Amino acid sequence: MFRSLTVIRRGSLLIVTLLLVAMPLVAVPTVVTASAAHSAGRWAGYEIPRTGRAAGGWIGGYRIGATPIFLVTPSREPNRRGYQRARLVDDLSGRSGATRGETARAAWILSKYGGYRDATQAAAVDASVYALLVGGRWSTSGARGARRINETPDWLTVRRFARIMLNESRRHAGPYRVRVTATGTDVGGTIEATVTVTDGHGRPAAGLPLTIAATGAASSRAVTGDNGRAVARFAASKAGWHRITAIVREVPEHRLHLRLPLRRGQAAAAEGGDRRTLVASTLAPVRGPQALGLPTNPVTVAAGSPAQVAVTVTGDGTSRSAVGTLYGPAGSASLAQCAGQSVGTVRTTVRADGHYVLPGLTPRVAGYYVWHVAVAGTPTALPVAACGADTTVKAVAVLSMTARNPTTLKAPDNATVDVALSGWSGTPGVDVTLNVYGPYATEQALRLAGCKGTILDSPSHKMNGGTTLPFSTYIEQAGWYALQATTPSTELSFGAQSLCADAGTELHVS
Known part of the structure; x- marks a missing residue:
């Protein structure tokens, strides 16, 4: 058969x-x-x-x-x-x-x-x-x-x-096999391609002429050595996948080139000298640089609110991870660096060139922070990282007060008001001012004024977060007085004021 x-x-x-x-x-x-x-x-x-x-x-x-x-x-x-x-x-x-x-x-x-x-x-x-x-x-x-x-x-x-x-x-004897392997490299480097030819029993096949070609490069001619191998090297000037193709000639056949007779009963024959040409290929990755851009304008967020970073990525379009770490807090913008204490790490997946927003992290302490973003490499793109996207986290001050003797004062007398500052712990201290509005003839007139108008007195103290201080004001006339504490914005805190006409913020002096 x-x-x-x-x-x-x-x-x-x-x-x-x-x-x-x-x-x-x-x-x-x-x-x-x-x-x-x-x-x-x-x-x-x-x-x-x-x-x-x-x-x-x-x-x-x-x-x-x-x-x-x-x-x-x-x-x-x-x-x-x-x-x-x-x-x-x-x-x-x-x-x-x-x-x-x-x-x-x-x-x-x-x-x-x-x-x-x-x-x-x-x-x-x-x-x-x-x-x-x-x-x-x-x-x-x-x-x-x-x-x-x-x-x-x-x-x-x-x-x-x-x-x-x-x-x-x-x-x-048997089917000969050709296998091509190639080392990856970076742009400017060298791809090394190895062609291995084995005979029908898996032994090295020596003395076979071949051509090795690479995408965008001149082909190279060689002959397999005693180990059945030939090596060629190609300069890699462009990032991407480069196809390496080997064409092996003069390969001995494992099939008869059979010639049957025209007349039945006469001799059949097989051709001599027939050779095969085998072709095999592989892909060699060449890595090139990818670009990563971070925002240059500083960002300010409130403590307890999410902070995010938007990055611009240019690469090879392969799916890869982008990892962001928010470092801080530091005592000043100049001291913020991508090292040491951090809030946490988030990640996302990038593919095509464009803008990506990483998931948010929530810093709860006022201070200066900085983002470190790293985009993973691929077989054809080098990894890239950047430090930047300066972020200032400002505390949200909360002021409250309680008058110690709001209804028993008789003019003239000193009124004492306890003012509490919260929203962050410890330093830095901020200036807190107690504004005393009045006098008003009635409580209704006080409420209608809404902590606006003439300020009778405005004592100030420097306070640290998480503290309560007594404020004293001298009252000479009888009447109704409204109390409101305020603090201005600073580099690391948002300004705030206490509620007007709230419980404990009114004085009735007889």
């Missing part, structure tokens, strides 16, 4: 020689044509006695045009009518046919050694192909196979060459 495969690629073939033992076994393929049916003529080999069968009269190769062929059915009639076009066969299976492994070995010998026009080598190829595809009496030590070899004028060399070909095919 014949099973055909699709040709991957066929290319021009180069001369390759292989020195083995004392005499050369040369693997030089000829140019293979796509000719249709042709009659074959003798090409390279030796005349031997005729037997009336295809194996008699000649040991070696024939040719159809410029294409060498070797018979694969020795017991059939000689082929005098010609051959069909070649078809690819990877397994000559059947009740008495060659196995897939034997087919691959015969194909390897034909590909490797069947294209060189030398009588002794062609005779050895002929004998080796019969040994693998027919076997038994047609093996190199079988009755018919050994007799044909012995009928040549240089039978010792033919036998030695055939033995070498069979041993080498056992070691190397």
Whole structure:
């Protein structure tokens, strides 16, 4: 049964020689044509006695045009009518046919050694192909196979060459594999591409010519070394994914290029010197810089309210994380830095170029803060970080008061009012002023005035957050008086005033 495969690629073939033992076994393929049916003529080999069968009269190769062929059915009639076009066969299976492994070995010998026009080598190829595809009496030590070899004028060399070909095919025959690997780099660096070729048994395949090409760079030619590898280096001038492609030529076949006879019962043949071209590729990442912008205008927020940072990102469009940390508080804007104590860390995901707002963090202590934002790198973009987006957190002052003797004063007398300042703890201190409005003739007139108008007295004290101080004011006239405490805005606090006409903020002096 014949099973055909699709040709991957066929290319021009180069001369390759292989020195083995004392005499050369040369693997030089000829140019293979796509000719249709042709009659074959003798090409390279030796005349031997005729037997009336295809194996008699000649040991070696024939040719159809410029294409060498070797018979694969020795017991059939000689082929005098010609051959069909070649078809690819990877397994000559059947009740008495060659196995897939034997087919691959015969194909390897034909590909490797069947294209060189030398009588002794062609005779050895002929004998080796019969040994693998027919076997038994047609093996190199079988009755018919050994007799044909012995009928040549240089039978010792033919036998030695055939033995070498069979041993080498056992070691190397089968589908060859190509693998390309490449190291990533940064813009301005170098991509190192390694091509590894292995034979049908996974061993290094040496001596195969190849071309390695990279996106945007000149291609490089090389030959695989004893380790089956070839290395090329390419300058990386642009960020992104760079495709590295290897084209390996002169690869030995693992499939027969089989030519069936035009007339049933006559001999079939397989082409010699056919080679394959294998292609493999990979992608190499080249990293370039990405840009990160932070706001330059300082931001002010109230303590206990969320603080956010908006960033501008320009990169490669790959999904990646942006991490923001809010550092502080510091005692002054000049001392704020992206180190030390922090409020916390937030993150978001960035993709396309543009503006992104990170989730908020809530500072509860007045002071000076600064954001540190880091955008992760990708295979084609370098990581980037920045420190900035200065943020001032201001305390929200809360003033309240309680008059100690709001209804028992008799003029003239001193009134004492306890003023409490809250909203943040400790320093820095702020100036707090107690405004005394009045006198009003009635309580209704006081309320209608709404802590506006003439201020009778305005004592001040410097207070720290979280403290209560007594304020004293001298009252000379009878009447109703309104009390209201105020504090102005500072760099680290918002101004505030107590409620007007609230409980404990009125005096009735008799």
